[in-house]
Amino acid sequence: MFSFEYPYVLLLLVLAVACVLFCKEKKRAIYFPNTELLGSLTRSRQWLLNTLRLAILSLLIIGLSSPIKTQQIILDNSKGHEISLILDASGSMAHLDKFRIVKAIMVDFISKRKTDKIALSVFADFAYTVVPLTYDKKSVIKMLSNIEIGVAGKRKTALYEALFLSSKLFNNSKSKERIAILLTDGKDNTNSVPLEMAIERAKENKIKVYTVAVGDQRDYNVDILSHIANSTGAKFFSANSQKSIEDIYKQINQLEKSEININKYEKKIYYFHYPLSLALIFLWIYFWRKNTWNLNK
Template structure:
Protein backbone atom coordinates (compact mmCIF):
# COMPACT_ATOMS: atom_id res chain seq x y z
CA UNK A 1 0.00 0.00 0.00
CA UNK A 2 1.13 3.54 -0.75
CA UNK A 3 -0.35 6.99 -0.21
CA UNK A 4 -1.13 9.50 -2.96
CA UNK A 5 -0.97 12.43 -0.48
CA UNK A 6 1.55 11.11 2.01
CA UNK A 7 2.25 14.59 3.42
CA UNK A 8 -1.01 14.45 5.36
CA UNK A 9 0.43 11.63 7.49
CA UNK A 10 2.50 14.23 9.34
CA UNK A 11 -0.75 15.31 11.00
CA UNK A 12 -0.55 12.12 13.06
CA UNK A 13 2.24 13.78 15.04
CA UNK A 14 -0.37 16.07 16.60
CA UNK A 15 -1.56 13.08 18.60
CA UNK A 16 1.59 13.24 20.71
CA UNK A 17 0.92 16.64 22.37
CA UNK A 18 -2.74 15.70 22.74
CA UNK A 19 -1.90 12.49 24.62
CA UNK A 20 0.61 14.32 26.81
CA UNK A 21 -2.01 16.93 27.67
CA UNK A 22 -4.62 14.25 28.34
CA UNK A 23 -2.56 12.18 30.79
CA UNK A 24 -0.78 15.01 32.59
CA UNK A 25 -3.61 17.50 32.88
CA UNK A 26 -4.47 18.34 36.46
CA UNK A 27 -1.61 16.28 37.94
CA UNK A 28 -1.36 17.07 41.63
CA UNK A 29 -4.69 18.85 41.61
CA UNK A 30 -6.92 15.86 42.27
CA UNK A 31 -9.62 16.51 44.89
CA UNK A 32 -8.90 14.83 48.25
CA UNK A 33 -10.98 13.65 51.17
CA UNK A 34 -9.60 12.94 54.68
CA UNK A 35 -10.46 9.52 56.15
CA UNK A 36 -9.37 7.83 59.38
CA UNK A 37 -8.74 4.45 57.72
CA UNK A 38 -8.49 3.39 54.02
CA UNK A 39 -8.11 -0.34 54.66
CA UNK A 40 -11.68 -1.04 53.60
CA UNK A 41 -11.06 0.51 50.19
CA UNK A 42 -7.70 -1.09 49.41
CA UNK A 43 -9.16 -4.30 47.98
CA UNK A 44 -12.41 -2.88 46.68
CA UNK A 45 -13.07 -4.04 43.07
CA UNK A 46 -12.98 -1.43 40.34
CA UNK A 47 -16.15 -0.99 38.34
CA UNK A 48 -16.09 -1.52 34.55
CA UNK A 49 -16.64 2.22 34.11
CA UNK A 50 -13.39 2.92 35.93
CA UNK A 51 -11.55 0.35 33.84
CA UNK A 52 -12.87 1.86 30.59
CA UNK A 53 -12.46 5.49 31.62
CA UNK A 54 -9.95 6.11 28.81
CA UNK A 55 -12.04 4.43 26.09
CA UNK A 56 -13.61 7.66 24.72
CA UNK A 57 -10.16 9.21 24.40
CA UNK A 58 -8.85 6.13 22.59
CA UNK A 59 -11.81 6.26 20.21
CA UNK A 60 -11.22 9.95 19.48
CA UNK A 61 -7.56 9.31 18.69
CA UNK A 62 -8.44 6.37 16.47
CA UNK A 63 -11.03 8.41 14.56
CA UNK A 64 -8.53 11.22 14.08
CA UNK A 65 -5.89 8.80 12.78
CA UNK A 66 -8.37 7.20 10.37
CA UNK A 67 -9.42 10.60 8.99
CA UNK A 68 -5.77 11.49 8.40
CA UNK A 69 -5.29 8.19 6.54
CA UNK A 70 -8.33 8.95 4.37
CA UNK A 71 -6.87 12.38 3.52
CA UNK A 72 -3.59 10.70 2.56
CA UNK A 73 -5.51 8.52 0.00
CA UNK A 74 -4.17 5.00 0.50
CA UNK A 75 -3.81 3.04 -2.75
CA UNK A 76 -3.19 -0.63 -3.40
CA UNK A 77 -1.71 -2.63 -6.27
CA UNK A 78 -3.97 -5.64 -6.01
CA UNK A 79 -6.79 -4.64 -8.37
CA UNK A 80 -6.91 -7.05 -11.31
CA UNK A 81 -9.49 -6.44 -14.02
CA UNK A 82 -10.65 -8.83 -16.72
CA UNK A 83 -12.09 -7.20 -19.81
CA UNK A 84 -13.00 -8.26 -23.31
CA UNK A 85 -11.32 -6.30 -26.05
CA UNK A 86 -11.16 -6.40 -29.82
CA UNK A 87 -7.38 -6.86 -29.92
CA UNK A 88 -7.09 -4.90 -33.20
CA UNK A 89 -4.44 -2.46 -34.40
CA UNK A 90 -5.76 0.16 -36.80
CA UNK A 91 -4.03 2.87 -38.84
CA UNK A 92 -6.25 5.60 -40.25
CA UNK A 93 -4.66 6.90 -43.45
CA UNK A 94 -6.11 10.24 -44.53
CA UNK A 95 -5.62 12.36 -47.63
CA UNK A 96 -5.02 16.04 -46.72
CA UNK A 97 -4.29 17.40 -50.19
CA UNK A 98 -5.75 20.76 -51.17
CA UNK A 99 -8.66 19.08 -52.97
CA UNK A 100 -9.96 17.91 -49.57
CA UNK A 101 -11.21 21.49 -49.08
CA UNK A 102 -13.81 20.90 -51.80
CA UNK A 103 -17.27 21.79 -50.49
CA UNK A 104 -19.35 19.17 -52.29
CA UNK A 105 -20.08 17.85 -48.78
CA UNK A 106 -20.76 20.28 -45.94
CA UNK A 107 -18.67 22.03 -44.75
CA UNK A 108 -15.91 20.35 -46.81
CA UNK A 109 -14.40 16.93 -47.41
CA UNK A 110 -11.67 17.38 -44.81
CA UNK A 111 -13.97 18.35 -41.94
CA UNK A 112 -16.43 15.56 -42.76
CA UNK A 113 -13.62 13.00 -42.88
CA UNK A 114 -12.28 14.19 -39.51
CA UNK A 115 -15.69 14.19 -37.84
CA UNK A 116 -16.60 10.67 -38.96
CA UNK A 117 -13.12 9.36 -38.08
CA UNK A 118 -13.52 10.87 -34.59
CA UNK A 119 -16.79 8.99 -34.12
CA UNK A 120 -15.11 5.77 -35.22
CA UNK A 121 -12.21 6.24 -32.78
CA UNK A 122 -14.61 6.91 -29.91
CA UNK A 123 -16.51 3.70 -30.70
CA UNK A 124 -13.35 1.54 -30.37
CA UNK A 125 -11.94 2.33 -26.90
CA UNK A 126 -9.99 -0.94 -26.62
CA UNK A 127 -8.09 -0.77 -29.92
CA UNK A 128 -4.68 0.64 -30.73
CA UNK A 129 -5.37 3.31 -33.33
CA UNK A 130 -2.94 5.59 -35.14
CA UNK A 131 -3.10 8.24 -37.86
CA UNK A 132 -1.12 8.76 -41.06
CA UNK A 133 -1.70 11.83 -43.21
CA UNK A 134 -0.54 12.28 -46.77
CA UNK A 135 -0.60 14.70 -49.69
CA UNK A 136 2.47 14.76 -51.96
CA UNK A 137 4.34 13.08 -49.10
CA UNK A 138 3.30 11.16 -46.00
CA UNK A 139 4.08 11.07 -42.30
CA UNK A 140 2.67 9.67 -39.08
CA UNK A 141 0.53 12.24 -37.30
CA UNK A 142 0.04 9.86 -34.34
CA UNK A 143 1.49 6.38 -33.76
CA UNK A 144 -0.88 3.64 -32.62
CA UNK A 145 -2.08 4.32 -29.11
CA UNK A 146 -4.79 3.54 -26.57
CA UNK A 147 -4.71 7.18 -25.49
CA UNK A 148 -7.60 8.13 -27.73
CA UNK A 149 -7.92 11.58 -26.15
CA UNK A 150 -4.46 12.45 -27.48
CA UNK A 151 -5.26 10.86 -30.84
CA UNK A 152 -8.50 12.83 -31.18
CA UNK A 153 -6.67 16.04 -30.34
CA UNK A 154 -4.07 15.37 -33.05
CA UNK A 155 -6.80 14.46 -35.53
CA UNK A 156 -8.64 17.68 -34.71
CA UNK A 157 -5.47 19.65 -35.48
CA UNK A 158 -5.07 18.14 -38.97
CA UNK A 159 -5.28 20.90 -41.56
CA UNK A 160 -4.61 21.27 -45.28
CA UNK A 161 -2.56 24.33 -44.22
CA UNK A 162 0.52 22.11 -44.40
CA UNK A 163 0.01 22.03 -48.15
CA UNK A 164 -1.32 25.53 -48.78
CA UNK A 165 1.49 27.07 -46.69
CA UNK A 166 4.15 25.09 -48.51
CA UNK A 167 5.15 22.99 -45.49
CA UNK A 168 4.18 19.82 -47.32
CA UNK A 169 4.30 18.97 -51.01
CA UNK A 170 0.90 18.99 -52.69
CA UNK A 171 -0.34 16.02 -54.62
CA UNK A 172 -1.81 12.63 -53.78
CA UNK A 173 0.79 10.04 -52.78
CA UNK A 174 -1.55 7.15 -51.99
CA UNK A 175 1.32 4.66 -52.20
CA UNK A 176 3.45 6.57 -49.69
CA UNK A 177 0.52 7.02 -47.31
CA UNK A 178 -0.32 3.32 -47.38
CA UNK A 179 3.35 2.31 -47.06
CA UNK A 180 3.74 4.57 -44.02
CA UNK A 181 0.79 2.90 -42.28
CA UNK A 182 2.02 -0.57 -43.23
CA UNK A 183 5.40 0.19 -41.65
CA UNK A 184 3.60 0.99 -38.39
CA UNK A 185 1.61 -2.26 -38.46
CA UNK A 186 4.07 -4.81 -39.83
CA UNK A 187 5.57 -5.76 -36.45
CA UNK A 188 2.25 -5.75 -34.59
CA UNK A 189 1.29 -8.89 -32.65
CA UNK A 190 -2.42 -8.08 -32.78
CA UNK A 191 -4.84 -10.71 -34.08
CA UNK A 192 -6.07 -8.26 -36.70
CA UNK A 193 -4.18 -5.45 -38.46
CA UNK A 194 -6.16 -2.93 -40.46
CA UNK A 195 -5.58 0.17 -42.57
CA UNK A 196 -8.50 2.47 -43.42
CA UNK A 197 -7.38 4.52 -46.42
CA UNK A 198 -9.43 7.59 -47.36
CA UNK A 199 -8.72 9.73 -50.42
CA UNK A 200 -10.48 11.96 -52.92
CA UNK A 201 -7.97 11.58 -55.76
CA UNK A 202 -5.59 9.30 -57.62
CA UNK A 203 -1.93 8.58 -57.05
CA UNK A 204 0.08 11.22 -58.93
CA UNK A 205 3.31 11.56 -56.95
CA UNK A 206 5.60 9.51 -54.72
CA UNK A 207 8.26 6.84 -55.11
CA UNK A 208 6.00 3.93 -54.09
CA UNK A 209 3.00 2.91 -56.15
CA UNK A 210 -0.27 2.05 -54.40
CA UNK A 211 -0.18 -1.57 -55.59
CA UNK A 212 3.40 -2.03 -54.38
CA UNK A 213 2.36 -0.80 -50.94
CA UNK A 214 -0.69 -3.08 -51.07
CA UNK A 215 1.52 -6.07 -51.90
CA UNK A 216 3.65 -5.33 -48.83
CA UNK A 217 0.50 -5.01 -46.73
CA UNK A 218 -0.69 -8.42 -47.91
CA UNK A 219 2.70 -9.94 -47.03
CA UNK A 220 2.27 -8.82 -43.41
CA UNK A 221 -1.38 -9.89 -43.18
CA UNK A 222 -2.73 -6.34 -43.14
CA UNK A 223 -6.22 -5.73 -44.48
CA UNK A 224 -6.84 -2.44 -46.25
CA UNK A 225 -10.26 -0.81 -46.43
CA UNK A 226 -10.28 1.88 -49.13
CA UNK A 227 -12.71 4.80 -49.33
CA UNK A 228 -13.16 7.20 -52.22
CA UNK A 229 -14.72 10.41 -50.88
CA UNK A 230 -16.52 13.09 -52.88
CA UNK A 231 -18.96 13.72 -55.70
CA UNK A 232 -17.63 13.66 -59.23
CA UNK A 233 -19.16 16.41 -61.34
CA UNK A 234 -17.89 18.32 -64.35
CA UNK A 235 -14.10 18.60 -64.34
CA UNK A 236 -13.85 16.32 -61.31
CA UNK A 237 -15.05 13.23 -63.22
CA UNK A 238 -12.32 10.62 -63.10
CA UNK A 239 -10.41 12.41 -60.32
CA UNK A 240 -10.82 9.47 -57.94
CA UNK A 241 -9.03 6.31 -59.07
CA UNK A 242 -11.73 3.86 -58.01
CA UNK A 243 -10.12 0.94 -59.83
CA UNK A 244 -6.85 1.21 -57.92
CA UNK A 245 -8.69 1.58 -54.62
CA UNK A 246 -10.73 -1.50 -55.45
CA UNK A 247 -7.64 -3.48 -56.47
CA UNK A 248 -5.92 -2.59 -53.18
CA UNK A 249 -8.93 -3.82 -51.19
CA UNK A 250 -9.23 -7.07 -53.18
CA UNK A 251 -5.50 -7.84 -52.90
CA UNK A 252 -5.46 -7.38 -49.10
CA UNK A 253 -8.85 -9.04 -48.38
CA UNK A 254 -10.35 -5.70 -47.42
CA UNK A 255 -13.31 -3.79 -48.82
CA UNK A 256 -13.73 -0.86 -51.20
CA UNK A 257 -16.30 1.89 -50.58
CA UNK A 258 -17.55 5.06 -52.26
CA UNK A 259 -18.87 7.94 -50.15
CA UNK A 260 -20.61 11.00 -51.57
CA UNK A 261 -22.01 12.38 -48.31
CA UNK A 262 -21.33 12.44 -44.60
CA UNK A 263 -24.14 9.95 -44.00
CA UNK A 264 -22.61 7.49 -46.47
CA UNK A 265 -19.17 7.90 -44.94
CA UNK A 266 -20.57 7.30 -41.44
CA UNK A 267 -22.31 4.15 -42.69
CA UNK A 268 -19.02 2.91 -44.18
CA UNK A 269 -17.17 3.33 -40.89
CA UNK A 270 -20.03 1.56 -39.10
CA UNK A 271 -19.75 -1.34 -41.54
CA UNK A 272 -16.00 -1.56 -40.97
CA UNK A 273 -16.60 -1.44 -37.22
CA UNK A 274 -18.90 -4.47 -37.50
CA UNK A 275 -16.49 -6.39 -39.73
CA UNK A 276 -13.49 -5.91 -37.46
CA UNK A 277 -14.46 -7.73 -34.28
CA UNK A 278 -11.92 -10.13 -32.79
CA UNK A 279 -12.80 -10.84 -29.17
CA UNK A 280 -10.04 -11.60 -26.70
CA UNK A 281 -9.80 -11.45 -22.92
CA UNK A 282 -7.25 -9.10 -21.42
CA UNK A 283 -6.25 -9.26 -17.76
CA UNK A 284 -5.14 -5.78 -16.81
CA UNK A 285 -3.56 -4.51 -13.60
CA UNK A 286 -4.88 -1.37 -11.96
CA UNK A 287 -1.97 0.56 -10.44
CA UNK A 288 -4.12 3.33 -8.96
CA UNK A 289 -6.77 1.54 -6.94
CA UNK A 290 -7.98 3.81 -4.13
CA UNK A 291 -8.46 1.99 -0.84
CA UNK A 292 -9.61 4.76 1.52
CA UNK A 293 -13.30 3.83 1.79
CA UNK A 294 -12.88 1.14 4.51
CA UNK A 295 -10.98 3.67 6.64
CA UNK A 296 -13.68 6.30 6.07
CA UNK A 297 -16.51 3.97 7.08
CA UNK A 298 -14.61 2.75 10.15
CA UNK A 299 -13.92 6.36 11.20
CA UNK A 300 -17.62 7.22 10.90
CA UNK A 301 -18.65 4.13 12.87
CA UNK A 302 -16.20 4.79 15.72
CA UNK A 303 -17.13 8.48 15.81
CA UNK A 304 -20.81 7.60 16.28
CA UNK A 305 -19.88 5.02 18.92
CA UNK A 306 -17.82 7.60 20.84
CA UNK A 307 -20.70 10.10 20.76
CA UNK A 308 -23.10 7.49 22.14
CA UNK A 309 -20.72 6.61 24.98
CA UNK A 310 -20.08 10.25 25.80
CA UNK A 311 -23.78 11.08 26.12
CA UNK A 312 -24.81 7.88 27.93
CA UNK A 313 -22.37 5.72 29.86
CA UNK A 314 -19.64 8.33 30.35
CA UNK A 315 -21.86 11.36 30.58
CA UNK A 316 -20.59 13.93 33.08
CA UNK A 317 -22.92 15.85 35.28
CA UNK A 318 -22.39 19.62 35.41
Protein backbone atom coordinates in the same frame (compact mmCIF):
# COMPACT_ATOMS: atom_id res chain seq x y z
CA MET B 1 -3.64 8.73 -11.62
CA PHE B 2 -3.37 9.88 -7.99
CA SER B 3 -6.56 9.86 -5.90
CA PHE B 4 -8.05 8.88 -2.53
CA GLU B 5 -9.84 5.58 -1.99
CA TYR B 6 -12.09 7.14 0.68
CA PRO B 7 -12.20 10.85 -0.24
CA TYR B 8 -15.11 11.69 2.09
CA VAL B 9 -12.88 11.00 5.10
CA LEU B 10 -11.02 14.21 4.18
CA LEU B 11 -14.04 16.16 5.42
CA LEU B 12 -12.78 15.38 8.92
CA LEU B 13 -10.00 17.90 8.28
CA VAL B 14 -12.53 20.67 8.97
CA LEU B 15 -13.34 19.03 12.32
CA ALA B 16 -9.63 18.72 13.13
CA VAL B 17 -9.04 22.43 12.53
CA ALA B 18 -12.09 23.36 14.61
CA CYS B 19 -10.96 21.09 17.43
CA VAL B 20 -7.46 22.57 17.57
CA LEU B 21 -8.81 26.13 17.51
CA PHE B 22 -11.70 25.81 19.95
CA CYS B 23 -11.12 22.72 22.10
CA LYS B 24 -8.91 24.26 24.76
CA GLU B 25 -7.00 22.12 27.25
CA LYS B 26 -8.05 22.75 30.87
CA LYS B 27 -5.16 23.63 33.15
CA ARG B 28 -4.67 24.90 36.69
CA ALA B 29 -3.96 28.61 36.67
CA ILE B 30 -1.25 30.06 38.88
CA TYR B 31 -0.88 33.84 38.74
CA PHE B 32 2.38 35.75 39.24
CA PRO B 33 3.02 39.46 39.05
CA ASN B 34 4.92 40.86 36.04
CA THR B 35 4.43 37.81 33.85
CA GLU B 36 4.45 39.48 30.43
CA LEU B 37 7.62 37.64 29.31
CA LEU B 38 6.33 34.34 30.69
CA GLY B 39 3.03 34.83 28.84
CA SER B 40 4.82 35.49 25.57
CA LEU B 41 6.87 32.31 25.98
CA THR B 42 3.76 30.31 26.89
CA ARG B 43 1.89 31.55 23.82
CA SER B 44 4.81 30.62 21.59
CA ARG B 45 4.93 27.14 23.06
CA GLN B 46 1.18 26.75 22.80
CA TRP B 47 1.26 27.79 19.15
CA LEU B 48 3.86 25.11 18.41
CA LEU B 49 1.86 22.43 20.25
CA ASN B 50 -1.32 23.41 18.43
CA THR B 51 0.49 23.27 15.10
CA LEU B 52 1.81 19.81 15.92
CA ARG B 53 -1.65 18.65 17.00
CA LEU B 54 -3.17 19.91 13.74
CA ALA B 55 -0.44 18.27 11.68
CA ILE B 56 -0.88 14.95 13.50
CA LEU B 57 -4.66 14.94 13.10
CA SER B 58 -4.43 16.00 9.44
CA LEU B 59 -1.89 13.31 8.59
CA LEU B 60 -3.99 10.65 10.36
CA ILE B 61 -7.06 11.71 8.39
CA ILE B 62 -5.13 11.70 5.10
CA GLY B 63 -3.84 8.23 5.94
CA LEU B 64 -7.37 7.02 6.70
CA SER B 65 -8.59 8.38 3.34
CA SER B 66 -6.09 5.95 1.74
CA PRO B 67 -4.15 7.90 -0.92
CA ILE B 68 -3.55 5.66 -3.94
CA LYS B 69 -2.03 5.79 -7.40
CA THR B 70 -3.96 3.83 -10.04
CA GLN B 71 -2.29 2.31 -13.07
CA GLN B 72 -4.16 0.54 -15.86
CA ILE B 73 -2.46 -2.73 -16.79
CA ILE B 74 -3.23 -4.28 -20.19
CA LEU B 75 -2.47 -7.93 -20.77
CA ASP B 76 -2.37 -10.08 -23.89
CA ASN B 77 -2.06 -7.28 -26.44
CA SER B 78 -2.13 -9.76 -29.35
CA LYS B 79 -5.88 -10.33 -28.94
CA GLY B 80 -7.00 -6.82 -29.87
CA HIS B 81 -7.35 -5.21 -33.28
CA GLU B 82 -4.70 -2.82 -34.54
CA ILE B 83 -6.08 -0.14 -36.82
CA SER B 84 -4.19 2.41 -38.88
CA LEU B 85 -6.20 5.41 -40.04
CA ILE B 86 -4.77 7.00 -43.20
CA LEU B 87 -6.25 10.41 -44.01
CA ASP B 88 -5.92 12.48 -47.17
CA ALA B 89 -5.04 16.05 -46.11
CA SER B 90 -4.46 17.49 -49.58
CA GLY B 91 -5.95 20.79 -50.72
CA SER B 92 -8.88 19.17 -52.53
CA MET B 93 -10.24 17.91 -49.20
CA ALA B 94 -11.15 21.51 -48.33
CA HIS B 95 -13.82 21.45 -51.05
CA LEU B 96 -17.35 21.21 -49.60
CA ASP B 97 -15.82 21.03 -46.12
CA LYS B 98 -14.95 17.36 -46.65
CA PHE B 99 -11.94 17.40 -44.35
CA ARG B 100 -13.85 18.68 -41.32
CA ILE B 101 -16.72 16.26 -41.89
CA VAL B 102 -14.40 13.27 -42.25
CA LYS B 103 -12.47 14.20 -39.10
CA ALA B 104 -15.67 14.33 -37.05
CA ILE B 105 -16.71 10.89 -38.32
CA MET B 106 -13.28 9.46 -37.61
CA VAL B 107 -13.40 10.77 -34.03
CA ASP B 108 -16.68 8.93 -33.50
CA PHE B 109 -15.18 5.76 -35.01
CA ILE B 110 -12.09 5.95 -32.77
CA SER B 111 -14.18 6.43 -29.62
CA LYS B 112 -16.08 3.20 -30.36
CA ARG B 113 -12.96 1.03 -30.71
CA LYS B 114 -12.59 0.54 -26.97
CA THR B 115 -10.15 -2.38 -26.91
CA ASP B 116 -8.04 -1.67 -30.00
CA LYS B 117 -4.78 0.06 -30.80
CA ILE B 118 -5.14 3.03 -33.16
CA ALA B 119 -2.57 4.78 -35.36
CA LEU B 120 -3.01 7.92 -37.45
CA SER B 121 -1.21 8.96 -40.64
CA VAL B 122 -1.88 11.82 -43.04
CA PHE B 123 -0.72 12.49 -46.58
CA ALA B 124 -0.69 15.16 -49.27
CA ASP B 125 2.61 16.16 -50.95
CA PHE B 126 4.19 13.55 -48.65
CA ALA B 127 3.02 11.10 -45.99
CA TYR B 128 3.90 11.04 -42.32
CA THR B 129 2.82 9.27 -39.15
CA VAL B 130 1.03 11.52 -36.67
CA VAL B 131 0.49 8.91 -33.93
CA PRO B 132 1.91 5.36 -33.93
CA LEU B 133 -0.19 2.43 -32.74
CA THR B 134 -1.45 3.19 -29.24
CA TYR B 135 -4.26 2.39 -26.81
CA ASP B 136 -4.44 6.06 -25.85
CA LYS B 137 -7.53 7.06 -27.86
CA LYS B 138 -7.62 10.52 -26.27
CA SER B 139 -4.20 11.35 -27.73
CA VAL B 140 -5.24 10.17 -31.20
CA ILE B 141 -8.45 12.20 -31.08
CA LYS B 142 -6.60 15.30 -29.81
CA MET B 143 -4.00 15.08 -32.57
CA LEU B 144 -6.66 14.44 -35.22
CA SER B 145 -8.66 17.45 -34.04
CA ASN B 146 -5.60 19.69 -34.41
CA ILE B 147 -4.68 18.57 -37.94
CA GLU B 148 -5.55 20.97 -40.72
CA ILE B 149 -5.15 20.91 -44.48
CA GLY B 150 -1.64 21.95 -45.43
CA VAL B 151 0.27 20.07 -42.73
CA ALA B 152 1.73 17.84 -45.46
CA GLY B 153 1.39 20.24 -48.38
CA LYS B 154 -1.66 20.99 -50.54
CA ARG B 155 -0.90 20.32 -54.19
CA LYS B 156 -0.23 16.59 -54.48
CA THR B 157 -1.54 13.22 -53.23
CA ALA B 158 1.06 10.72 -52.04
CA LEU B 159 -1.47 7.93 -51.67
CA TYR B 160 0.84 4.94 -52.29
CA GLU B 161 3.53 6.40 -50.06
CA ALA B 162 0.96 6.75 -47.27
CA LEU B 163 -0.08 3.11 -47.61
CA PHE B 164 3.55 1.96 -47.61
CA LEU B 165 4.44 4.11 -44.58
CA SER B 166 1.36 3.01 -42.65
CA SER B 167 2.12 -0.66 -43.33
CA LYS B 168 5.52 -0.24 -41.68
CA LEU B 169 3.76 0.55 -38.40
CA PHE B 170 2.84 -3.14 -38.20
CA ASN B 171 6.38 -4.49 -38.65
CA ASN B 172 6.60 -5.74 -35.06
CA SER B 173 2.90 -6.38 -34.56
CA LYS B 174 1.70 -9.51 -32.78
CA SER B 175 -1.99 -8.82 -33.31
CA LYS B 176 -4.00 -11.28 -35.39
CA GLU B 177 -6.27 -8.50 -36.66
CA ARG B 178 -4.46 -5.72 -38.54
CA ILE B 179 -6.52 -3.14 -40.37
CA ALA B 180 -5.91 0.03 -42.34
CA ILE B 181 -8.60 2.49 -43.43
CA LEU B 182 -7.39 4.70 -46.26
CA LEU B 183 -9.59 7.69 -47.07
CA THR B 184 -8.96 9.91 -50.11
CA ASP B 185 -10.67 12.08 -52.69
CA GLY B 186 -7.94 11.89 -55.32
CA LYS B 187 -5.36 9.90 -57.25
CA ASP B 188 -1.69 9.33 -56.49
CA ASN B 189 0.37 11.84 -58.46
CA THR B 190 3.75 11.81 -56.69
CA ASN B 191 5.16 8.47 -57.91
CA SER B 192 7.25 8.30 -54.72
CA VAL B 193 6.34 4.63 -54.11
CA PRO B 194 5.10 2.11 -56.72
CA LEU B 195 1.56 0.85 -56.16
CA GLU B 196 2.45 -2.84 -56.15
CA MET B 197 5.26 -2.26 -53.66
CA ALA B 198 2.82 -0.56 -51.28
CA ILE B 199 0.29 -3.38 -51.66
CA GLU B 200 2.98 -6.03 -51.20
CA ARG B 201 4.15 -4.41 -47.96
CA ALA B 202 0.56 -4.41 -46.66
CA LYS B 203 0.14 -8.08 -47.61
CA GLU B 204 3.45 -9.04 -45.99
CA ASN B 205 2.24 -7.53 -42.74
CA LYS B 206 -1.19 -9.20 -43.14
CA ILE B 207 -3.07 -5.90 -43.18
CA LYS B 208 -6.59 -5.60 -44.54
CA VAL B 209 -6.80 -2.21 -46.25
CA TYR B 210 -10.29 -0.73 -46.48
CA THR B 211 -10.26 2.05 -49.07
CA VAL B 212 -12.80 4.86 -48.83
CA ALA B 213 -13.23 7.38 -51.67
CA VAL B 214 -15.14 10.62 -51.10
CA GLY B 215 -16.42 13.22 -53.53
CA ASP B 216 -16.77 13.13 -57.31
CA GLN B 217 -15.94 9.76 -58.90
CA ARG B 218 -13.98 11.55 -61.63
CA ASP B 219 -11.42 12.71 -59.05
CA TYR B 220 -10.33 9.28 -57.79
CA ASN B 221 -9.48 5.97 -59.45
CA VAL B 222 -12.08 3.33 -58.57
CA ASP B 223 -10.08 0.50 -60.13
CA ILE B 224 -6.94 1.21 -58.14
CA LEU B 225 -8.72 1.70 -54.83
CA SER B 226 -10.71 -1.51 -55.43
CA HIS B 227 -7.49 -3.31 -56.33
CA ILE B 228 -5.83 -2.22 -53.06
CA ALA B 229 -8.80 -3.39 -50.98
CA ASN B 230 -9.37 -6.69 -52.84
CA SER B 231 -5.65 -7.59 -52.82
CA THR B 232 -5.56 -7.32 -49.02
CA GLY B 233 -8.87 -9.07 -48.30
CA ALA B 234 -10.85 -5.93 -47.51
CA LYS B 235 -13.47 -3.81 -49.29
CA PHE B 236 -13.69 -0.60 -51.29
CA PHE B 237 -16.33 2.03 -50.47
CA SER B 238 -17.32 5.25 -52.18
CA ALA B 239 -19.25 8.13 -50.66
CA ASN B 240 -20.58 11.47 -51.84
CA SER B 241 -22.32 12.72 -48.68
CA GLN B 242 -21.75 12.98 -44.96
CA LYS B 243 -24.33 10.28 -44.26
CA SER B 244 -22.75 7.83 -46.67
CA ILE B 245 -19.33 8.37 -45.06
CA GLU B 246 -20.87 7.74 -41.64
CA ASP B 247 -22.50 4.55 -42.94
CA ILE B 248 -19.18 3.32 -44.32
CA TYR B 249 -17.44 3.68 -40.97
CA LYS B 250 -20.35 1.93 -39.28
CA GLN B 251 -20.03 -0.95 -41.75
CA ILE B 252 -16.29 -1.23 -41.14
CA ASN B 253 -16.93 -1.09 -37.40
CA GLN B 254 -19.32 -4.06 -37.74
CA LEU B 255 -17.06 -6.01 -40.11
CA GLU B 256 -14.15 -5.66 -37.73
CA LYS B 257 -16.02 -5.99 -34.46
CA SER B 258 -13.73 -6.94 -31.58
CA GLU B 259 -14.95 -10.29 -30.33
CA ILE B 260 -12.22 -10.75 -27.73
CA ASN B 261 -11.75 -8.07 -25.12
CA ILE B 262 -8.25 -7.23 -24.03
CA ASN B 263 -7.63 -8.22 -20.44
CA LYS B 264 -7.32 -5.11 -18.31
CA TYR B 265 -7.03 -4.48 -14.62
CA GLU B 266 -6.17 -1.61 -12.40
CA LYS B 267 -3.08 -1.77 -10.25
CA LYS B 268 -3.41 0.28 -7.07
CA ILE B 269 -0.35 1.49 -5.21
CA TYR B 270 -1.16 2.52 -1.63
CA TYR B 271 0.56 5.45 0.08
CA PHE B 272 -1.29 5.58 3.44
CA HIS B 273 1.84 4.50 5.36
CA TYR B 274 3.65 7.74 4.45
CA PRO B 275 1.27 10.17 6.22
CA LEU B 276 0.80 7.71 9.10
CA SER B 277 4.57 7.39 9.61
CA LEU B 278 4.95 11.16 9.54
CA ALA B 279 2.08 11.48 12.03
CA LEU B 280 3.90 9.14 14.44
CA ILE B 281 7.08 11.23 14.15
CA PHE B 282 5.13 14.44 14.89
CA LEU B 283 3.37 12.69 17.79
CA TRP B 284 6.73 11.76 19.32
CA ILE B 285 7.95 15.36 18.90
CA TYR B 286 4.71 16.64 20.47
CA PHE B 287 5.02 14.55 23.64
CA TRP B 288 8.78 15.13 23.88
CA ARG B 289 8.40 18.93 23.73
CA LYS B 290 5.41 18.94 26.06
CA ASN B 291 7.14 16.78 28.70
CA THR B 292 10.35 18.82 28.40
CA TRP B 293 8.50 22.08 29.03
CA ASN B 294 6.54 20.56 31.92
CA LEU B 295 9.77 19.48 33.61
CA ASN B 296 11.22 22.97 33.22
CA LYS B 297 8.29 24.67 34.88
